[in-house]
Amino acid sequence: MLTGSIPNSIGKLSMLEILMLDNNNISGEIPSSIRNLSRLGTLDLSTNTIEGSIHISAGNCTNLLQIHLDYNRLTGEIPYQIFSLSSLINLSLSQNYLTGLLRQEVGNLKNLNGLYVSTNKLFGEIPETLGNCEVLEFLYIDGNFFEGTIPTTFRQLKGIQELDVSRNNLSGQIPRFLGEFQFFQYLNLSYNMFDGEVPNGGVFTNISAFSVVGNSKLCGGIKLLQLLACPMQVLNERKQPFNHRVIVLTVTLIIVLLSLCILAIIYQNKRSRQPVKLASPLQNQYLQLSFGELFQATNGFSPSNLIGEGGYGFVYKGILNSEEQIVAVKVLKLHEHGANKSFVTECEALKNIRHRNLVKIITACSSIDFKGNDFKALVFEFMENGSLENWLHPSLLEQHEPKNLNFVQRPNIAIDVACALDYLHHHVACALTQSSSIGIRGTIGYVAPEYGMGEEASTQGDMYSYGVLLLEMFTGKGPTSNMFTGNVNLHSYVKMCLPEQVMQIIDPQIILEMEEEPSRSMQNSTTNISKLKTFLVPVFQIGVSCSAEMPSERMSVKDVLKELHKIRNVFLGGFGDKGIQMEEEMILN
Template sequence: MACCTRVAICSFTGGNYTDRLSLLEFKKTISDPNEALVSWNDSTHYCSWEGILCSIKHPHRVTSLNLTNRQLVGQISPSLGNLTFLKVLILSANSFTGDIPQSLGRLHRLQILKLNDNTLQGGIPTLANCSEIKELWLSKNQLAGQIPADLPTSLQKVILTANNLTGTIPASLANITMLKNLTCMNNNIEGNIPDEFARLQGLQQLHFGKNKLSGRFPQLVLNLSNLVVFSVASNDLSGDVPPNLGGSLHNLKYLSIGGNFFHGHIPSSITNASELNILDMSRNKLTGVIPSSIGKLHKLFALSFEFNRLQANNRRDWKFMDSLANCTELHVFTVLDNRLEGNVPDSIGNLSSQLRYLYMARNQLSGDFPSGVAKLRNLVGIELGANQLTGVLPEWLGALKYLQILKLDRNIFTGQIPSSFCNLSNLIGLSLGSNQLHGHIPPSLGTLQTLSELSIYKNNLHGPIPRELFRIPTLLTIELYSNNLDGPLHNDIGNAKQLTYLDISSNGLSGEIPSTLGNCESLQDIRLGHNVFNGSIPTSLGKITSLQILNLSHNNLTGSIPVSLGSLKFLEKLDLSFNQLEGEVPTTGIFSNLTSVQIDGNTGLCGGEAAAHLRPCSVMHLNPRKHKRFPVLQVVVPLTSTALLAILIFAILFWRRNHKTKNVTSSTFDSKFPKVSYNDLARSTEGFSESKLIGKGRYSSVYLGILFEARISVAVKVFSLGTKGAQKSFITECNAMRNVRHRNLVPILTACSSIDSKGNDFRALVYKFMPQGDLHALLHSVRVDGNTSNLRHITLAQRLSIIVDIADAMEYLHHNNQGTIVHCDLKPSNILLDGNMTAHVGDFGLSMFKADSTLLSFGDSISGSSFAVNGTIGYVAPGGEVTIAGDVYSFGIVLFEIFLRKRPTDDMFKDGLNIVRYVEMNFPDSILKIIDPDLLEDELERNVSQETSRAINDKQLKCLLSVLKIGLCCANPSPNERIGMQGVAASLHGIKEAYLRHESE
């Protein structure tokens, strides 16, 4: 052993010790859980260590250090600055934290520096001395500050995407004449692209999407003739689109200016950019017609003009459709939500045979179903809803064998449902609601074995509901309400094991409610009201442990109310009104909450809660056998697997079109992904690697992933099914998110319910990645030892924007037209921030839903939860009430935490003192003593004197007083005295606007 050591030492004597010692210093500062650096030891020459390459000309001098994706954790040691021969330094896709060492600026031979996909903080160090550097990759970190003005002029590629960078784009970057790629998406960059950039004639890619750019379209871009990619999507740019756009951009392949405030016409000059593959001008205020010459862009893959004000009033206006026939590679075409009128020309059939997605919903289209669509045999998705189309649905639709999404709701279609639909073997969602269809529901629809949602509400259908539908293994939603359906509900409904939503109300269905309905153990919402069902209420309904809403009102039901319904812990609304029920009303479970149960119109009922004021059962002439009370059924039914729930992509992406506002923030090109598998998610997160773990909660872990061909950054929320309540949390969150869309809710992309590589059940939700992390981390950065470290400066304007965003989200949840959603767990860690510091409310695993035309009053409890505390200690309202008033209380606590930078569970809050009382005691005269010192000018100490407090701007003080007053109104101990979120949001918007107006003066 000693001999071996001696040999190893001898091998180093002729070389340079500096590099070896520097590498060992680097190793000391990091954790290596997967032992990727096991070869870094004395028995091996350091030039043979993992990730190391040494120079041939200069033996023992390290020229390359590449440790990509080794799951390394820790800080980057400044010792790497001693590797003076280093040309390549790549530490991508690890978990490095802390600042980028300034010493790296000494590496004058460095050519490639890649530190992307870590959690590095601080600013970008000066690299002015790295005179040979060609590539700088710092994307997907938490870097702050401005883009350095002294970046080396040798650079060819600068990638800074998904950080916290602020300030403006330095004009000095125009001196980097070799620059080919400047990518800075998902930051907080303001201003506009400097005119000096016109000198960068070699520039090929310029990405500044999802920032805060303002002003007019950057005219300088029109002179960059070598541009291949240009994106300023999702900014605050405005004004007309330049009439000569595309005039000199002959190499442009990707142009994305969607999500701004551009107006005016689409310039016909765009057709000069003949190499375009993707053209996205969506979500603006464009008017006029689509240029008839658009077909000159014959290489187009995707074309999006959706969410604008474009018109087509006559045959001449529709000529663009003729022209598009030249685009033989077109896969995506969307003009959704514009002002196109009249008949769709037959020339639509001349579009590319490769077309996959055709979206023309929410226009003013009329006439028969466009016959030309029959030629588009490769279509996957068709949206023509919310138009004025008439006539019968053509049988040839059944020949589109790849179709997964068919949305034709809210038109005036007549006739019968084509029997040929049974040939659409890949169909996931079928929406024919709000038309004038008649006839029977074809039993052959039962052959659609991937169907997830069947929506044919508000038509004139009659006949029975085919039993074959209940044999579709993937069916999650059935909406057949407001038709003329009749006959009994077949016993085969018990086969619909995955069904979560059943609405067959307002028909003429009769007979007994089958007891097999109790076998549908995934059901959350059952609506059978306004039919003519008779017989008794099946006691088997008490087995549906996931049930939240049960409406059997306005039928001819008899007998007693099953006691088993009282054992349903998640049941939040029960409507049995206007039947012929008799006997004693149970008092357990939901029956103890009179605001959640409706039983009026049943004259034979007695007993129950005293507040119900029913007749005592003892004075009624009852048949003791008929009205014998049954013991509470002690039924424990585990939630079964919701197989193939990945097709919730349809429920989430396809139905998202139901909202007409600009709350829809996803672009067409990153939101149309029908399915995602376990393998897809495993690959995207590198096998759910610890290095990709970005959060962990009671029921789930969240991983950073790169998904889909478009390389989208996503947050993959994997549920820990071994934890009691995790399956319920998954189902609840799916149900909450399926029909809601708002710019301040975390955007969901898809869901996955599958089997993992070991054969175990697997459940996951996929959300858009929020690069700024959660609000808790923003407010309370901590080191491993628990000491506060490097708290980020958050301006008053930023905090106002964040609290306004949260208020808008909560107002939408409480008062949207889909019903009322009570979040139940509002807290900073469930509020995520995107690259623009826009706040998004997420995590609906504990939420409750009331889908009723009458909104909840503050006293209406919809709790049925089995949790002892519905929410998180410190944020949950006194008494743990699960109401919208409880959410308002939680909002007030979050507001205090943002402006005080104190947790409600801080050690100082004890012996009867809490954060609400703390604010009350100091309001209004002493608030400067309690607010976050970071909000005071010159970083004043917390105990400010009267003299120093005068330094605070009167407008700032007035703003803070107004905000904290709203917080006190929200956190009032009495639920009935709290203001609603509509009032909260309106007030906060007014405060924010007044403050920003003052700041601009």
């Protein structure tokens, strides 16, 4: 659970061969001095909150064998210098915000055994030079924006065992040579735009070893796929040689198609500069914005403007030039299953919502981008003070101006969130119920367990999410923290410590504030801690109840509000005049 940043002075450890700082809460940037570690063979900074670009170049690091930077918040392009590290056998950069191309220089990594760049923002075509990495066994490039076909040079990857190219924009036919690899154990081609016949040899005979779901134009394959039979011309096209007449016909068709594409692009570019009206009542109530205006407002959806990401979209900070208004733009990931439905759901719900504790929607945009692709976004009022997550888990960049929630603000925030839920459950329930079956299910760690079994969204599901949030607010630990493994989660962790060990699980920041309180008043520190324990036990009990596995065992939001108000009033009352002063200070702040 290390925090803070990696000091630049680490570059002075000239004999260092292995640096493993994975699975911590390290933030800041990768110090540029790492390039001075000439004996470094393994660098593992994975699963932290490290930001900025990758400051690793060939430099003196000629002995690097493994680089693990996955599960961070890195931005920018993959530096080309990495691809000159001929000794590299494992490169893992998944789950970041990296952009740009996967460079052709990747083919220089002759000894590369594993390449992992999943869930980033890489685009362009898959480099053909990857075929030069003949000892490659594990290749994961899923969850990006790669397009084009699978390179024919992949035929040279005879030792490939696992290949995942899912959730991209790849097209063309599935190469038959993929069925010839004898060591294949896992092949994922799902959610692309592949067409034609699915091969039926090798890995394609084992339904548990490969996936082609989400490719609507495929046909054939083994019977378990339950795909339509391929038309005869598709089945025979590999067998029949081209004759002169076929070549002429093909060239003619290409010319016609190119002409149509040019006309379509011209038409679509004109459309992308015009607002496209929503097929919902939002169109009559809100400002109309085009893709081009949002593109300009967010500096081309620049990574530097990215302020968050959810299951269905990225959120960018933007400035509308028309009014110099700062906004938050949620761009939907339309390649994710259910994203289009979630857009309709949110529009239907948001048009009826008006509450002081709910972020205000400014407008929605349903248009096409400059490439002619569908584009959908929701535009919200920008909240200057940031998210609750940033206040609970501030990054290194924010620590020069500490964002610490005190022990009076936390219950007030919990009550405000509950008030918003109460409004949604009892005042706009009709609109939400109509859309619940296609709505957004939630974020990992906060989503109710029954949703994983196909249950529809419900108020009980909301209360589960609220219970997890309540526990997080007073323990300072997120539900996806690395400390929770196996059968232990945030719910069970708190439940095991109630009531006697409650002070062992409280956010240490609250303890520090309580111990410092006597310097500003006549209260005794021990007394403060005792009163805090009396307050925390029922709060944690509410959080545990709300996050119970069975929906029927969870508290309703009305009961939660009633109990939280009672607990807060008793807690502040226990401090007498000081309690009143603390609440007044909270209101002023």
